[in-house]
Amino acid sequence: MNAVFSFISDFWSELVILTLEMAPYLLLGFLFAGVLYAWFPSHKIVRYLGKNNSASALNAALLGIPLPLCSCGVIPTGISFYKNGASKGSAVSFLISTPQTGVDSIMVTWSLLGLPMAIIRPIIAFVTGVLGGVLTNSLEKKENGHAKPVQKPLVEEKKKVGILGMLNYAFGEFLEDIVKWLVIGLLIAALIAVIIPDDFFLRYLSNDYLSMLIILAASIPLYVCATGSVPIAAVLLMKGLSPGAAIVFLMAGPATNAATISVIGNSLGRKTLYRYLFSIIAGALVFGTIVNEFLPREWFAISMPGMDMGEHNHGILPHWIQVVSGLLLAIAIANGLFRKYISPRINSKKKISTPLIADKMSTKIKVEGMTCNHCKMNVENGIKGVSGVSGINIDLISGNVIIEGENVDLQAVKQAVDGLGYKVVE
Numbered sequence: 001m002n003a004v005f006s007f008i009s010d011f012w013s014e015l016v017i018l019t020l021e022m023a024p025y026l027l028l029g030f031l032f033a034g035v036l037y038a039w040f041p042s043h044k045i046v047r048y049l050g051k052n053n054s055a056s057a058l059n060a061a062l063l064g065i066p067l068p069l070c071s072c073g074v075i076p077t078g079i080s081f082y083k084n085g086a087s088k089g090s091a092v093s094f095l096i097s098t099p100q101t102g103v104d105s106i107m108v109t110w111s112l113l114g115l116p117m118a119i120i121r122p123i124i125a126f127v128t129g130v131l132g133g134v135l136t137n138s139l140e141k142k143e144n145g146h147a148k149p150v151q152k153p154l155v156e157e158k159k160k161v162g163i164l165g166m167l168n169y170a171f172g173e174f175l176e177d178i179v180k181w182l183v184i185g186l187l188i189a190a191l192i193a194v195i196i197p198d199d200f201f202l203r204y205l206s207n208d209y210l211s212m213l214i215i216l217a218a219s220i221p222l223y224v225c226a227t228g229s230v231p232i233a234a235v236l237l238m239k240g241l242s243p244g245a246a247i248v249f250l251m252a253g254p255a256t257n258a259a260t261i262s263v264i265g266n267s268l269g270r271k272t273l274y275r276y277l278f279s280i281i282a283g284a285l286v287f288g289t290i291v292n293e294f295l296p297r298e299w300f301a302i303s304m305p306g307m308d309m310g311e312h313n314h315g316i317l318p319h320w321i322q323v324v325s326g327l328l329l330a331i332a333i334a335n336g337l338f339r340k341y342i343s344p345r346i347n348s349k350k351k352i353s354t355p356l357i358a359d360k361m362s363t364k365i366k367v368e369g370m371t372c373n374h375c376k377m378n379v380e381n382g383i384k385g386v387s388g389v390s391g392i393n394i395d396l397i398s399g400n401v402i403i404e405g406e407n408v409d410l411q412a413v414k415q416a417v418d419g420l421g422y423k424v425v426e
Contacts, residue, residue: 015190023325029104033068034170049086057133064098093133100125105226132279177372179336185228201240219252243300244288263421
């Protein structure tokens with residue numbers, strides 16, 4: 001019983017320490033995400049991504065790096081760019097560079113892994129994104145480059161959003177999208193900190209290149225968002241993992257997972273999928289090697305504050321700011337979990353007595369694969385592009401989609417949804 005109590009106590013202590021260390025930067029990252037949402041001209045993106053040249057791949061990487069999109073959000077966004085006329089290369093560049101970084105994850109990387117790693121991550125994301133895009137474009141030129149643009153953009157121009165709308169997105173919709181994986185990342189990091197001995201990697205996996213390959217093999221099918229991967233990487237570094245292997249995890253973990261691989265293969269083709277995976281795997285191993293062999297290990301030496309509660313990781317912020325930020329983050333996370341899992345069920349129970357199909361002009365379908373508000377937005381915009389559709393209502397939890405309109409071609413709806421990487425259930 002004492003051992004169990006000690007384990008729980010240690011686990012809770014590590015969880016609190018990690019959360020306090022991340023909280024100020026995570027909140028600031030959320031705020032930046034809201035600013036990007038409110039004022040970033042997303043409706044103009046496609047015009048810079050349509051050509052089969054290096055410039056389109058470069059533009060896609062530059063656009064993708066600061067965007068706060070996790071894997072589940074970046075896939076439909078990247079696919080929708082392609083469906084609107086962006087080249088496969090620029091779509092691949094966007095899909096590689098975007099999930100590796102984001103303003104929120106960069107801030108958290110600075111807080112837990114230090115400034116060198118916070119600078120290196122977006123540089124690696126940019127280089128691998130551009131190289132993957134250029135490789136894809138060069139091999140696609142013989143096939144005319146890109147898909148024929150659709151009549152109505154799948155990514156519509158955003159309406160003007162005020163301060164309240166910006167804050168609602170930052171600490172509401174966006175946080176709701178990543179809250180599950182943020183919490184999972186923190187829990188896994190705290191668990192690793194407790195159960196893995198401090199000298200584990202030095203003792204059992206001292207070969208840097210072998211550790212990189214093992215981390216790569218574990219990261220490719222794993223789903224973890226860019227922000228959620230940071231505390232895990234921090235604890236692994238603390239346990240003796242090489243900085244290069246941590247780079248591999250920070251790259252491959254967010255940029256690949258089983259669902260992403262399936263969607264890209266289905267939407268962009270197997271050849272494009274192979275180029276996508278090659279770019280990430282080769283980039284991870286090359287940059288992991290560069291970090292290990294040519295950069296000072298001292299740049300990546302971290303000492304988690306759990307070793308000494310009186311010391312803080314990088315000495316950037318006073319402890320009271322971390323505590324206040326931690327409380328605010330806890331409230332925001334609780335609100336995000338409520339919005340994502342509890343509120344929809346309460347609302348669905350209220351609507352039980354209301355028919356799902358209100359009249360003959362409404363049709364109900366079920367769509368599988370939607371996991372976040374970005375998924376919902378892409379499916380909504382995709383279906384709105386079908387002739388005859390006048391309105392749409394999507395329940396993200398159940399996947400039920402109510403389509404309003406006359407003479408709606410359900411086959412065209414199915415094609416629009418399938419083209420985004422989702423599936424209409426018969």
